[in-house]
Amino acid sequence: MPAQIESMNSSSPTLTQAQRTAISDRAMINAAIELILEHGIEKTTLQSIGERAGYSRGLATYRFGSKSGLLDEVCKSISRNWLNYLQERVAGEIGIEAMCTALDSYFEFISEHPRDMQVLQILYGAAASPRAEFRQTSVDIHQRQLDDVADWVNAGIAQGSIRSDIDPTSIAAQYIAYISGMTYLWLISPATIDIKQANQDMKERLALFLQTDPEKTAGNAK
DSSP states (O other), X not given: OOHHHHHHHTTOTTXXXXXXXXXXXXXXXXXXXXXXXXXXXXXXXXXXXXXXXXXXXXXXXXXXXXXXXHHHHHXXXXXXXXXXXXXXXXXXXXXXXXXXXXXXXXXXXXXXXXXXXXXXXXXXXXXXXXXXXXXXXXXXXXXXXXXXXXXXXXXXXXXXXXXXXXOHHHHHHXXXXXXXXXXXXXHHOGGGOOHHHHHHHHHHHHHHHHBSOGGGHHHXXX
16 A cells, blocks of 8 residues: 555544554555665655655654664564564474475565565665664564574474484574575566576475485475
8 A cells, every 4th residue: 555545544533543653654664665765775864754655754753763763663564574474384384394485485475575575685785784773673683584494403303304413503594695695686686586496496405405314305395
């Protein structure tokens, strides 16, 4: 829903204050996403975000404190949507199965929400600056992803489907690095990157390297 429409809906007398706040927040986050894609982070201002959303700069400042505060919330919002999407699809899976399902989910999410993922990668890149005020949010999100993957690997080892000599922390770092790297390449040159095929190759390599029983490799990689 466009930010302008959401802002008009927020004035409905049937809505509670909490609902109006949620709608205005969502409108400003959507406006920020649009403006970042159009002009980049540097040229996106609280004033332009407020105007695009149909509100004032004063409301944006009051709600988020600063431009960095709003960008931090944009980062958190998109990341929450991605993690919820992932959790629904992985459900109770563990080990190689969970890692393969996550790769499929990652491709599906990018396909369904390309603008959100573009902005998320832009924000992750900006967070690498030592002075970025939303740096800690990026650190926390990546740590959550690393922990999830390490948990899948540990569970696979306990189950006996993953080799016991595997280091879960190292595998998690390599796995997240693959996803981050592929997303970056897709962001700067989408026409040259076939993420679906790359993911299929990655799933086969995961099975070959991690699997305790080579005869099951083909099944896990599909």
